[in-house]
Amino acid sequence: MTTNTYDLPDEKGHFGNYGGRFVPETLMHAVLELEKEYNRALADEEFHADLQKLMKDYVGRETPLYLAGNLTEHAGGAKIYLKREDLNHTGAHKINNTVGQALLAVRMGKRKIVAETGAGQHGVATATVCALLNLECVIFMGKEDIRRQQLNVFRMELLGAKVISVDAGSGTLKDAVNEALRYWVTNVRDTHYILGSVMGPHPFPKMVRDFQSVIGKETKQQFFEKEGKLPDALVACIGGGSNSIGLFYPFIEDNSVSIYGVEAAGLGLATDKHAASLSKGKPGVLHGAMMYLLQDEDGQIQEAHSISAGLDYPGIGPEHSYLHDINRITYESVTDDEALEAFQLLSKLEGIIPALESAHAIAYAVKLAAGMSKDERIVVCLSGRGDKDVQTIKDRIGGGME
Amino acid sequence: MMDRIQKALTEKGKKAFVPYIMAGDGGLETLKEKLLFLQECGADAVEIGIPFSDPVADGPTIQEAGIRALSRGTTLRKVLEKVQTFKPEISIPLILMTYLNPLVAYGLEKFSEDAAESGISGCIIPDLPLEEEDFILPALEEHEISLISLVTLTTPVERIKEIGSKATGFIYAVTVTGITGARNDFSEDLAAFLSSIKSVSRVPVLAGFGVSNAEQVREVCKHCDGVIVGSKIIDLFEQGDLAEIKRLVSTSEGVSLT
Numbered sequence: 001m002t003t004n005t006y007d008l009p010d011e012k013g014h015f016g017n018y019g020g021r022f023v024p025e026t027l028m029h030a031v032l033e034l035e036k037e038y039n040r041a042l043a044d045e046e047f048h049a050d051l052q053k054l055m056k057d058y059v060g061r062e063t064p065l066y067l068a069g070n071l072t073e074h075a076g077g078a079k080i081y082l083k084r085e086d087l088n089h090t091g092a093h094k095i096n097n098t099v100g101q102a103l104l105a106v107r108m109g110k111r112k113i114v115a116e117t118g119a120g121q122h123g124v125a126t127a128t129v130c131a132l133l134n135l136e137c138v139i140f141m142g143k144e145d146i147r148r149q150q151l152n153v154f155r156m157e158l159l160g161a162k163v164i165s166v167d168a169g170s171g172t173l174k175d176a177v178n179e180a181l182r183y184w185v186t187n188v189r190d191t192h193y194i195l196g197s198v199m200g201p202h203p204f205p206k207m208v209r210d211f212q213s214v215i216g217k218e219t220k221q222q223f224f225e226k227e228g229k230l231p232d233a234l235v236a237c238i239g240g241g242s243n244s245i246g247l248f249y250p251f252i253e254d255n256s257v258s259i260y261g262v263e264a265a266g267l268g269l270a271t272d273k274h275a276a277s278l279s280k281g282k283p284g285v286l287h288g289a290m291m292y293l294l295q296d297e298d299g300q301i302q303e304a305h306s307i308s309a310g311l312d313y314p315g316i317g318p319e320h321s322y323l324h325d326i327n328r329i330t331y332e333s334v335t336d337d338e339a340l341e342a343f344q345l346l347s348k349l350e351g352i353i354p355a356l357e358s359a360h361a362i363a364y365a366v367k368l369a370a371g372m373s374k375d376e377r378i379v380v381c382l383s384g385r386g387d388k389d390v391q392t393i394k395d396r397i398g399g400g401m402e
Numbered sequence: 403m404m405d406r407i408q409k410a411l412t413e414k415g416k417k418a419f420v421p422y423i424m425a426g427d428g429g430l431e432t433l434k435e436k437l438l439f440l441q442e443c444g445a446d447a448v449e450i451g452i453p454f455s456d457p458v459a460d461g462p463t464i465q466e467a468g469i470r471a472l473s474r475g476t477t478l479r480k481v482l483e484k485v486q487t488f489k490p491e492i493s494i495p496l497i498l499m500t501y502l503n504p505l506v507a508y509g510l511e512k513f514s515e516d517a518a519e520s521g522i523s524g525c526i527i528p529d530l531p532l533e534e535e536d537f538i539l540p541a542l543e544e545h546e547i548s549l550i551s552l553v554t555l556t557t558p559v560e561r562i563k564e565i566g567s568k569a570t571g572f573i574y575a576v577t578v579t580g581i582t583g584a585r586n587d588f589s590e591d592l593a594a595f596l597s598s599i600k601s602v603s604r605v606p607v608l609a610g611f612g613v614s615n616a617e618q619v620r621e622v623c624k625h626c627d628g629v630i631v632g633s634k635i636i637d638l639f640e641q642g643d644l645a646e647i648k649r650l651v652s653t654s655e656g657v658s659l660t
């Protein structure tokens with residue numbers, strides 16, 4: 001297929017049949033205002049300058065593009081490069097988006113922020129910019145995620161955010177989004193919702209993609225400086241889909257580049273404990289957008305499962321849903337066990353402890369590289385670092401001196 | 403020309419009272435007796451909630467009712483089939499309140515056809531704003547099912563006008579900036595809000611979200627054509643207090659149409 005004139009979403013926020021603005025009327029005014037303000041900001045040099053300055057001096061961009069020599073040797077095929085989003089301030093790509101949205105909130109005169117979080121990385125990135133810009137911050141987090149990401153809960157509190165536990169449903173990301181949306185509906189007049197991924201009503205999927213695209217733009221430039229051409233393949237993990245679309249988007253029209261999104265297969269696609277919305281889901285409407293969703297035949301949303309809190313979501317953003325249907329991106333999946341193995345592999349071979357989310361991308365990249373030739377090259381988005389997951393891993397595999 | 407809902411809400415010459423119940427709460431076999439009871443109490447129409455796993459516009463009462471209904475295996479298909487069996491005994495309009503995804507999963511065409519077959523007169527879809535209406539409107543119109551529009555305290559004047567000029571059935575004026583659930587008091591702007599909608603609407607304006615006692619019913623009815631009461635009705639059914647439901651439903655009778 002060709003994507004030489006890729007220009008989505010359309011004015012109403014649709015990517016083909018996906019996306020849109022399926023939110024309660026109470027939120028429509030805020031959603032339309034946000035779109036207007038975002039468009040104004042895009043045309044405002046001062047906004048770009050402010051954003052750029054924070055990205056450089058505060059977030060620490062640009063992040064390195066690192067040739068993982070030992071991992072490459074281990075896989076025995078294509079060269080594997082890692083885009084080091086784990087080296088951002090707060091330890092993941094999430095901050096690329098929260099800095100941009102917080103600046104927008106300030107422009108709109110909204111000094112209160114609400115956000116959801118799964119792994120806690122988006123919550124920490126939100127709490128961080130709120131501390132910096134002196135904004136009030138409320139974070140909703142599922143009870144189960146609070147249990148597996150204790151350290152991040154404490155980090156958010158240190159940063160001055162109020163973390164509210166969500167008991168409903170499976171106590172994971174989907175439930176946290178529900179509560180954050182209810183909170184936003186009730187406090188919309190003075191509160192901006194910093195959504196953490198490329199989901200939700202228009203303009204969120206576009207806006208979050210744009211803020212995250214810095215990953216792919218830098219990668220393109222850095223790769224060209226090192227190799228003088230385009231990479232052969234890109235790999236990234238997918239929760240809602242923001243680090244992946246951030247890497248992929250600047251390459252969408254480069255048809256020589258194969259693109260792979262990696263969903264969480266949990267205990268395996270043959271079980272009902274996974275988060276593979278594209279492989280196992282159907283299009284439907286949740287959290288403001290039409291997208292692929294894990295659901296039963298009556299349209300009730302099913303609970304996702306992944307060892308990694310950040311991938312534990314039963315949907316995948318509308319743009320991914322579209323890029324899947326037109327076959328521009330190939331979507332694969334990796335199980336909990338494979339991710340655990342990759343987590344340890346990267347730690348031992350490269351001295352880089354990846355986030356469990358990113359370990360899914362590593363696991364797939366190793367398989368992919370093995371089947372490619374030595375003169376081909378893959379870029380993997382290492383979306384975050386694994387400090388937050390060390391306790392989970394220890395509980396799973398043991399070790400340490402008790 | 404007046405549609406079926408409009409007619410039912412205005413023909414008695416009094417303010418309308420529309421209760422909300424969650425289908426399948428207490429078991430789907432109780433749906434018929436609840437509807438017949440509400441009809442006998444003088445309800446002018448009934449909203450039937452379809453349970454959904456992720457009801458983002460609802461507060462705790464309706465969320466919990468939905469969880470109870472889902473745990474009993476309630477589905478949209480079963481609700482439509484059930485209503486079909488006692489359709490001749492119901493003379494007031496039935497309006498489904500459902501999030502969009504159960505309709506998408508059912509198939510929009512098929513849903514509209516089956517709903518019409520079961521005698522459903524209207525649909526309220528809280529996650530379907532004006533911008534996305536075209537998604538389902540043609541299917542509903544073909545089967546003469548009204549799509550009820552919501553207007554909220556955050557809806558700007560121009561938008562209220564646009565919604566008012568297209569509305570069918572009635573306009574659902576959301577009386578709080580927030581989710582469903584009982585409230586103690588309302589915004590001071592409520593009267594102005596409701597009259598601003600009334601001034602541009604070609605259909606009756608009913609207020610809902612948070613209305614939970616007779617006093618509030620009377621107060622709200624002063625400024626519009628009737629009320630919708632949800633969480634409170636669910637609580638009362640849950641407590642088995644039918645007498646109080648009867649009292650509440652009849653409150654609006656004392657307030658005549660202005």
Ligand SMILES: Cc1ncc(COP(=O)(O)O)c(C=O)c1O
Nearest residue numbers: 121239240241242243310383384
């Ligand atoms: C390190 C890391 N990678 C990936 C994700 C998944 O989100 P997304 O698909 O939006 O990049 C998360 C989410 O919490 C994360 O923390």
